[in-house]
Amino acid sequence: MNIMEITDLYVGFPTKDGLVKAVNTIDLIIEEGENIGILGESGSGKSVFADSILRLIKDQTVTKGTVVYRGQNLMEMDKKELRGLRGKELGMIMQNPSSSLNPSLTIGNQIGEAAAVHERINKKERNKKTLEILEKVRIKNAKQRMKEYAHQFSGGMKERAVIAMGIAQSPRFLIADEPTKGLDTLVKYKVVQLLKEVSENKTMLLITHDLDVAEQICDRIGILYLGEFVEISAVDALYRTQLHPYTEGFFKAMPKNGMLPIEGLPGSLIDLPEGCRFHPRCPKCMERCKKEHPPLYTKQDGRKVRCFLYADSE
């Protein structure tokens, strides 16, 4: 069953230099229970995409398209309805724990607040619930630690606290933006284990740069380039073979694959490259790619790829 259907999603930021087309355009169907990864280099639009689903983007932004979550179009919902869904149905694990944790509130208070938004519960119940959540994200000595402040927490512990806030109301759908960023290998591994646990029986949209993290957590992956998907595929198939030349480059740029950078720089989001957006950097560029914008082709095995090399494979 589909839990979310995203159609023609577009997000543009008006700036003095022109319209920054950060998401342009995304179609994606997410099935209930799956973990879907969104990968792409810095600036490809991952965070804007995630934020736009929850309508966390400022009002003056130009947004188009529909995001239908369990039959309701989030883009047309009024703010009050939307607030009712956030946290309870749609949980968010924000990028950057340092800015999403309030330095002047204890960790316990913040999680308690996140847990009790829609419920009138007394202090004792609230503390009990907070303790349960902290234990769920495996923060040791939770009773003591809930009285502490963010600055007393290590990087890994802060990430756990942010995850705790995201899952506080047991949402059905979790969005996690770079939850392993800046963590060293061992801590990262533990956070990955935790994300696997907390996403059981949930749907999760995970944003990451990290191919190892995505491989461990996700069932399916979408690769973003300049605000659009260039490839969407099941994890196993994708890690065996990459179809799009950009995806191939992205994999080769990973440290364990030789760290071979993709030549050139991503084009401008204000003046998007004509034709295929990747063509100026593509080692396999053909004449057609310079003029025509390729659609997302669906291959017989279900993999999707936005590249004319696969024009005959549908």
Ligand SMILES: Nc1ncnc2c1ncn2[C@@H]1O[C@H](COP(=O)(O)OP(=O)(O)OP(=O)(O)O)[C@@H](O)[C@H]1O
């Ligand atoms: N408020 C804004 N006004 C103008 N441009 C913006 C705004 N917010 C984001 N952008 C631009 O949109 C593009 C996509 O940004 P986004 O944060 O989604 O990238 P990302 O893929 O999440 O990158 P990272 O991996 O570094 O987190 C970037 O070029 C960014 O500069």
Ligand code: NI
């Ligand atoms: Ni981001």
